[in-house]
Amino acid sequence: MARSLELPDYRMARPDRLRFSTLVYEPASSFADVKFARACRRLPAVHSIASSKHRHCPRRIMALARFPTLVALSVGFIMWTGSARAAATDWVRDSRATARLITATNHIAADSTLEAGLEFRFAKGWHGYWRTPGDARIPPTVDRSASENISGAEISWPAPHHLVIDESQNSVYENDVVLPVKLYLKQAQTSARIKASIAYAACSEICVPLQAELTLPLSTGAGGPSAESVLINSAQKQVPGSPVAAGKMRSRLQERSRRLGTWDGSKRFRLRVLAQIFNYTRRHHRAPARRSEILAEYSTGDGPR
């Protein structure tokens, strides 16, 4: 699978500050990662590798990349605390991972489908699994057979993070994730009762089996969006088009650029860029997967001074 090793735009850099750079972004195959790459460019593009600053670049980028998600979550949380809780079950608490069920509308209206979501929050250091059969792994399973007025359910899987555990590739969820679920109603404009029995895993250096029984009764009424709909919409945007598309974003591309020679005041400078794809482990150990060295020539005329 060809991964692009295209360079970010260095023209924003002030050449007198340009000594050595470390930039990290993921191949842009999901909503979050597009932001990731763009956010990177918004930052001063280069940092001295000799300073501790370069370490902040990836983290700051990640924070920015997650910003829309954070906003969505915060908005959702604020709206949720201020409104009736018809569109969400209580959290089923666990110190490692909590879970709840949310719906995009407070009531059942004329539609024959209902957008819902399973929301998981993993504690720091813990993760859950994507649907991938990429290895012998443990994705959540849902039994909704005890529901009333529900004839079917389709779960979507937002693009996962990538984690190398004991040299094997894992597609995981960390922090907060919403799995969008499309529910098919037997009858529109008829009240429903969603009963979901969820089995899932929370893993760190151990894997713990967890179980959550989630029940959400929904009456008929206006079909306007619920406070939680923003969470579901945001998660739906992160669902890759196909498993293959999701499979592309398994590694991070890291670049190290070195200016050749010293800056002499002329309008052009040359960079030697070592671009490497790394597979990252949870503890940020990395294993090089592919590397490529590029000699690039840049003009300073285009960037801000």
Place this chain on the structure above:
Amino acid sequence: MNQHRRIVMLSRLITTLGLIAGLYPAAALAAERPVVVELYTSQGCSSCPPANAYLNELSRDRRDVLPLAFHVTYWDRLGWKDPYSLQAATDRQDQYGHRFGDGSYTPEIVVDGAAGLVGSHRHDVGSAIEKAKRESRTAASVSVAKSGGGQVSIQVGSGSGTGKILLIGFDHNHTTAIGRGENGGRTLEEANIVRSFRSVGQWSGAPLQINERFPEGQDVAVVLEAPDGQIIGASRLSDGST
């Protein structure tokens, strides 16, 4: 890496010292039972391979330890079906979970039925094994031997206390291809996989001999378990034959 090497060296040193010590009062120590190390694991568990590797090493290198890998069933329904998973393993771990108050998880190592530890924490497990060797209760001698007609003969000596006699069948080694997709070609090496597990009788102090059909599995272990769940006697078939 360094730390790992140090641990390996340390464990080799301990093994060597153990062997030297073992040669000296040979008669006294020969009768000592192995420390029972139960690993609760699953092929579907991403956190388990380091613990499996540790158990494999124990199986290969240590005769003073009886390592047994119990493959639990609770991950089967979520994805990978572990071909060696046993409901009896899940049930047994559940009992430990209630006793230790830590629930079920993988990988967990239980040493002599007395302590539940994270299976990949070699140092902790190693210390627990040494502690068990120093302090473990041994209520009676246990031995098991092959007898004719596909049977095993179990003998428990006299002693004080009561206990349940558990007959365990296990396979020495299996290699399973677990990788799919990006991890294609990956295999998992597992040792001492428990294939069957059942209670075959009650011991209450008096010497006892039981004949049972050879259980499912290549090798056989017998464990004497006190009512409080602690192991108070253990032996394996291969001990008798060597």
